[in-house]
Amino acid sequence: xxxxxxxxxxxxxxxxxxxxxxxxxxxxxxxxxxxxxxxxxxxxxxxxxxxxxxxxxxxxxxxxxxxxxxxxxxxxxxxxxxxxxxxxxxxxxxxxxxxxxxxxxxxxxxxxxxxxxxxxxxxxxxxxxxxxxxxxxxxxxxxxxxxxxxxxxxxxxxxxxxxxxxxxxxxxxxxxxxxxxxxxxxxxxxxxxxxxxxxxxxxxxxxxxxxxxxx
Amino acid sequence: xxxxxxxxxxxxxxxxxxxxxxxxxxxxxxxxxxxxxxxxxxxxxxxxxxxxxxxxxxxxxxxxxxxxxxxxxxxxxxxxxxxxxxxxxxxxxxxxxxxxxxxxxxxxxxxxxxxxxxxxxxxxxxxxxxxxxxxxxxxxxxxxxxxxxxxxxxxxxxxxxxxxxxxxxxxxxxxxxxxxxxxxxxxxxxxxxxxxxxxxxxxxxxxxxxxxxxxxxxxxxxxxxxxxxxxxxxxxxxxxxxxxxxxxxxxxxxxxxxxxxxxxxxxxxxxxxxxxxxxxxxxxxxxx
Amino acid sequence: xxxxxxxxxxxxxxxxxxxxxxxxxxxxxxxxxxxxxxxxxxxxxxxxxxxxxxxxxxxxxxxxxxxxxxxxxxxxxxxxxxxxxxxxxxxxxxxxxxxxxxxxxxxxxxxxxxxxxxxxxxxxxxxxxxxxxxxxxxxxxxxxxxxxxxxxxxxxxxxxxxxxxxxxxxxxxxxxxxxxxxxxxxxxxxxxxxxxxxxxxxxxxxxxxxxxxxxxxxxxxxxxxxxxxxxxxxxxxxxxxxxxxxxxxxxxxxxxxxxxxxxxxxxxxxxxxxxxxxxxxxxxxxxxxxxxxxxxxxxxxxxxxx
Numbered sequence: 157x158x159x160x161x162x163x164x165x166x167x168x169x170x171x172x173x174x175x176x177x178x179x180x181x182x183x184x185x186x187x188x189x190x191x192x193x194x195x196x197x198x199x200x201x202x203x204x205x206x207x208x209x210x211x212x213x214x215x216x217x218x219x220x221x222x223x224x225x226x227x228x229x230x231x232x233x234x235x236x237x238x239x240x241x242x243x244x245x246x247x248x249x250x251x252x253x254x255x256x257x258x259x260x261x262x263x264x265x266x267x268x269x270x271x272x273x274x275x276x277x278x279x280x281x282x283x284x285x286x287x288x289x290x291x292x293x294x295x296x297x298x299x300x301x302x303x304x305x306x307x308x309x310x311x312x313x314x315x316x317x318x319x320x321x322x323x324x325x326x327x328x329x330x331x332x333x334x335x336x337x338x339x340x341x342x343x344x345x346x347x348x349x350x351x352x353x354x355x356x357x358x359x360x361x362x363x364x365x366x367x368x369x370x371x
Numbered sequence: 372x373x374x375x376x377x378x379x380x381x382x383x384x385x386x387x388x389x390x391x392x393x394x395x396x397x398x399x400x401x402x403x404x405x406x407x408x409x410x411x412x413x414x415x416x417x418x419x420x421x422x423x424x425x426x427x428x429x430x431x432x433x434x435x436x437x438x439x440x441x442x443x444x445x446x447x448x449x450x451x452x453x454x455x456x457x458x459x460x461x462x463x464x465x466x467x468x469x470x471x472x473x474x475x476x477x478x479x480x481x482x483x484x485x486x487x488x489x490x491x492x493x494x495x496x497x498x499x500x501x502x503x504x505x506x507x508x509x510x511x512x513x514x515x516x517x518x519x520x521x522x523x524x525x526x527x528x529x530x531x532x533x534x535x536x537x538x539x540x541x542x543x544x545x546x547x548x549x550x551x552x553x554x555x556x557x558x559x560x561x562x563x564x565x566x567x568x569x570x571x572x573x574x575x576x577x578x579x580x581x582x583x584x585x586x587x588x589x590x591x592x593x594x595x596x597x598x599x600x601x602x603x604x605x606x607x608x609x610x611x612x613x614x615x616x617x618x619x620x621x622x623x624x625x626x627x628x629x630x631x632x633x634x635x636x637x638x639x640x641x642x643x644x645x646x647x648x649x650x651x652x653x654x655x656x657x658x659x
Numbered sequence: 660x661x662x663x664x665x666x667x668x669x670x671x672x673x674x675x676x677x678x679x680x681x682x683x684x685x686x687x688x689x690x691x692x693x694x695x696x697x698x699x700x701x702x703x704x705x706x707x708x709x710x711x712x713x714x715x716x717x718x719x720x721x722x723x724x725x726x727x728x729x730x731x732x733x734x735x736x737x738x739x740x741x742x743x744x745x746x747x748x749x750x751x752x753x754x755x756x757x758x759x760x761x762x763x764x765x766x767x768x769x770x771x772x773x774x775x776x777x778x779x780x781x782x783x784x785x786x787x788x789x790x791x792x793x794x795x796x797x798x799x800x801x802x803x804x805x806x807x808x809x810x811x812x813x814x815x816x817x818x819x820x821x822x823x824x825x826x827x828x829x830x831x832x833x834x835x836x837x838x839x840x841x842x843x844x845x846x847x848x849x850x851x852x853x854x855x856x857x858x859x860x861x862x863x864x865x866x867x868x869x870x871x872x873x874x875x876x877x878x879x880x881x882x883x884x885x886x887x888x889x890x891x892x893x894x895x896x897x898x899x900x901x902x903x904x905x906x907x908x909x910x911x912x913x914x915x916x917x918x919x920x921x922x923x924x925x926x927x928x929x930x931x932x933x934x935x936x937x938x939x940x941x942x943x944x945x946x947x948x949x950x951x952x953x954x955x956x957x958x959x960x961x962x963x964x965x
Binding site for chain 1: 385393396397399400401404414415418420484485487488489490491492493496497500501504582583585586588589596600610611614615617618621622625626629
């Protein structure tokens with residue numbers, strides 16, 4: 157008994173959940189990633205080691221394992237959070253490891269000459285950062301960050317194991333309860349991901365071309 | 372980078388006062404980190420995390436033999452077969468992307484753009500669900516292999532394309548100048564050189580593929596994660612401990628493999644003259 | 660770089676050491692094994708005459724029997740021994756003994772091979788021949804009779820509610836209104852709740868009941884609702900964590916399902932069940948599994964032939 161209005165509502169709700177979760181986790185990932193990158197370039201070795209340990213853990217453990225560990229395992233230690241909160245934390249921390257690495261290579265890709273030149277004309281640390289280093293690092297870093305965001309959007313699908321009702325979870329419900337023909341449901345979910353991701357990749361390749369030109 | 376007496380992008384070379392400050396910061400941050408760890412440890416202990424009764428079942432030798440190891444073998448089986456298919460598909464589509472025939476380029480381009488825009492999970496789980504509703508019952512294994520192969524084929528195709536494009540255009544031009552056809556240019560001149568550049572990125576992507584076998588959990592393929600979850604459900608007091616063991620196993624495997632890949636990369640860099648830039652890591656790095 | 664390699668090696672060595680240390684504990688465990696995991700011996704005699712489909716199975720040498728692998732006391736795989744434990748799996752064992760005789764073997768190359776079936780794929784696996792029969796807390800209903808054959812019922816139960824022991828306010832179907840209830844995707848229990856109490860919040864089902872059990876323990880959901888044997892299984896293996904409300908609001912007769920359209924096979928299995936009722940095997944199976952979880956042994960339900 158296909159009910160188009162209900163199907164549309166399910167898709168809309170799943171789409172919205174996917175979208176806001178991906179944006180929110182990316183924000184978390186950017187903040188954590190920036191902290192990680194700072195720790196990695198700082199001259200204090202313990203900070204570096206801590207950042208490297210964190211990065212190594214989250215880059216080498218599958219995201220699904222991390223989500224299950226966080227969402228089902230950590231609550232055993234009486235850390236009660238809602239599924240969406242665990243999804244946010246899990247996705248955010250996982251992606252932050254990759255963001256941190258990207259930011260770090262961005263900073264490292266700036267040639268030393270730039271910083272020396274800035275200092276030789278008398279700019280302070282803060283000024284050289286703001287006017288010379290970061291603008292260049294920023295341009296280098298945008299395309300990989302865009303790719304990371306795309307990967308994050310795709311990774312939100314995994315949060316269905318926590319019961320978080322994003323697109324994939326809604327799709328499963330629709331198929332199981334025969335709300336519409338399987339092909340419509342499948343077509344719908346594919347379309348939703350394409351709607352989010354194709355513009356992002358187009359934007360990334362434009363940014364890449366502009367960055368290459370600027371260099 | 373950590374040598375305080377050299378200039379870095381953000382920090383000037385340090386004099387004696389600077390070095391002393393760095394030492395103080397280092398000690399401070401060490402103390403802070405140890406304090407955090409200690410606090411976490413105490414907190415865990417108060418919730419009974421370290422109780423040996425919880426760990427005994429998680430690390431029981433029989434469980435390892437009858438559950439973890441078969442799970443791990445299933446993981447490796449799926450990863451191995453999927454890697455083979457992904458490499459074949461990747462080569463096919465990758466060469467299609469640089470074909471002189473516009474139509475082939477277009478089809479390959481659509482393949483890559485499409486399959487990189489949707490989650491791998493969908494590629495594994497949608498065919499599984501659809502096949503279930505139509506009444507056939509293919510083993511979860513094939514869905515895992517198919518999904519991983521198709522997705523990673525697209526990623527590897529991109530790596531192949533960047534690897535070939537990273538080669539100076541003079542190489543291909545020289546090949547054409549002496550009268551070789553497109554296919555011969557690829558086979559004799561471009562690919563052997565590009566191969567060296569691409570290899571680390573390809574291997575890194577295969578490690579990502581191995582991690583993605585964990586998605587088999589969703590289609591109940593009995594790989595390591597699913598088997599661990601079954602164990603965790605059986606020993607109701609040891610859920611967290613069992614999952615941690617699984618996480619550590621994945622971590623160790625992926626970590627060791629990626630160090631191996633870096634090692635190969637370093638050794639190859641020494642041999643390759645600096646004519647072509649290596650395919651940049653970010654492609655593999657960001658395929659989270 | 661070298662520091663990290665050393666740390667990784669130390670980590671590996673530590674895991675290996677712990678594993679070998681536990682070896683000793685494991686062999687001790689095996690000797691004083693949990694009596695529940697010891698096999699139950701039945702007096703079921705082998706059948707002298709088999710219907711064609713089952714004769715083919717006997718000639719082939721093995722039967723593929725579907726079971727749940729992660730539901731305590733009804734069908735659960737023991738990670739240490741690899742064997743299945745539970746009331747439903749005992750039905751499989753009775754059937755195997757009926758076909759192959761008391762000396763049948765279990766395991767991947769034995770006469771009785773268990774295949775994991777989950778709520779979603781029970782009918783598909785039977786239709787495709789991946790399994791020959793199944794007992795997996797599978798309720799007999801007319802809709803399903805169009806797709807599979809049923810022998811039994813071998814047990815009649817109902818859908819109930821499980822909550823944390825501390826939550827004493829959820830006892831009946833009505834109490835579920837407005838509460839977050841965990842059920843398995845695509846399960847009967849989900850559709851039952853939608854029909855019987857639309858105000859219960861079942862908008863976020865999880866993949867299977869073991870995930871639901873964890874989620875309820877974690878407080879993510881207010882209650883778990885499914886058939887009593889599954890609930891009892893969770894309750895009995897979790898100390899004092901849960902309470903189960905025994906008021907059931909549906910009737911769930913469990914059947915052994917086989918491929919659609921073979922009356923001879925149905926009758927054969929029904930004969931086997933009646934034999935098990937008469938010679939005490941059914942009671943042994945019940946007391947060895949559900950009985951130990953706290954369920955009172957009922958009189959076996961009469962089989963319904965159709």
